[in-house]
Amino acid sequence: MNDVVKCTSRNIPLPIQREVRQRCGFGCVICGMPLYEYEHMMEWAEVKRHVVDEITLLCDQHHREKTGGLLPREIVEEANRNPFNLREGVKKPYDLHFRGAEAEIVIGGNKFTCKDQGYGTFMIPVSVDGVPLVGFVLTDGHLLLNMVVFNEFNVPVMHIKNNQLFQSTIPWDIQLVGTCLTIREGKGDILIEIIFNPPNKITINRGRFLKNGVEILVRPTNILIINNASFISNCSAHNCSGGLIVGHHENRIGGFMTVESVSRLNRNLEAALAFEKECLARR
Ligand SMILES: [Zn+2]
Structure with a gap:
């Protein structure tokens, strides 16, 4: 846990991706969707590092909302602490x-x-x-x-x-x-x-x-x-x-x-x- 990889590449190392998936219950932390992107909760330009605890999962819709400013960081952080799939137990189905x-x-x-x-x-x-x-x-x-x-x-x-x-x-x-x-x-x-x-x-x-x-x-x-x-x-x-x-x-x-x-x-x-x-x- 907490491996700090200071780097210039935006590509998140695979073991870090896996740890993030496991922690987030394999789905968007807001809605549980099993199709997601890896999201640095802190601005990448500021931190330039890949830390498991600072990365979360967001589906396309919630990622866009976050990027567009409609979904505030505090709500993402809150969901990250209590991801939808771990909270709900049963996951939302994907069609x-x-x-x-x-x-x-x-x-x-x-x-x-x-x-x-x-x-x-x-x-x-x-x-x-x-x-x-x-x-x-x-x-x-x-x-x-x-x-x-x-x-x-x-x-x-x-x-x-x-x-x-x-x-x-x-x-x-x-x-x-x-x-x-x-x-x-x-x-x-x-x-x-x-x-x-x-x-x-x-x-x-x-x-x-x-x-x-x-x-x-x-x-x-x-x-x-x-x-x-x-x-x-x-x-x-x-x-x-x-x-x-x-x-x-x-x-x-x-x-x-x-x-x-x-x-x-x-x-x-x-x-x-x-x-x-x-x-x-x-x-
Ligand atoms: Zn979502």
């Missing part, structure tokens, strides 16, 4: 702009596509124990993305409900930059990276889907289910309600790969990684 009659989800190079076939069309590429982890619902011309990300403690840390993105303050770091949402559990430890390609596509090339002891690794060119060392690569499914369906599902979903029973206790990470290596070498 994603998905639409159309066709949807596409790419996970680890595997492609899931779907066309609206009337009311209630849905596509769930990954589901564990009856919980859809990622999917689109296509209904009446609307295209609705739904997603939930769990951490190692089986706690949901990010939710997208019908195109509304709800972050939480549980993860170590969460960042929405451009179209890319990254959730980290520690330094260099990416829980998941989601690229939104509106109007109708998302891509996941890195990360882990975790739920009830099931661990599904996502790599740029494959998926690996750790529990039973399943390697999935270069698959594509069209108009298939389910993709990778793991564990018991009360309401059965037809999928291109259904794995009813996987052990949650005797999973062997090393064996699974060795098998993945073998598969990749064979290609």
Whole structure:
């Protein structure tokens, strides 16, 4: 904390940016918006230094208001001491702009596509124990993305409900930059990276889907289910309600790969990684 970096560059060093994000609850301190800019509370021209405690997060609107003089510094400082997202607990959702009659989800190079076939069309590429982890619902011309990300403690840390993105303050770091949402559990430890390609596509090339002891690794060119060392690569499914369906599902979903029973206790990470290596070498 309080690293003073006297410098001539306005670029804030990345570790300082991260500390600011964590302190501000990953959103604008005034309204909680997950799209923000880093704001020196004291005039940059005067201080010319990057100190964690002197930098805060403001969304575009509140940044403009501050710069234009409509939002006084005292109010920003007050919000910085008690940021919206930490105060409110539940964050204000951010609306994603998905639409159309066709949807596409790419996970680890595997492609899931779907066309609206009337009311209630849905596509769930990954589901564990009856919980859809990622999917689109296509209904009446609307295209609705739904997603939930769990951490190692089986706690949901990010939710997208019908195109509304709800972050939480549980993860170590969460960042929405451009179209890319990254959730980290520690330094260099990416829980998941989601690229939104509106109007109708998302891509996941890195990360882990975790739920009830099931661990599904996502790599740029494959998926690996750790529990039973399943390697999935270069698959594509069209108009298939389910993709990778793991564990018991009360309401059965037809999928291109259904794995009813996987052990949650005797999973062997090393064996699974060795098998993945073998598969990749064979290609
Ligand atoms: Zn704001």
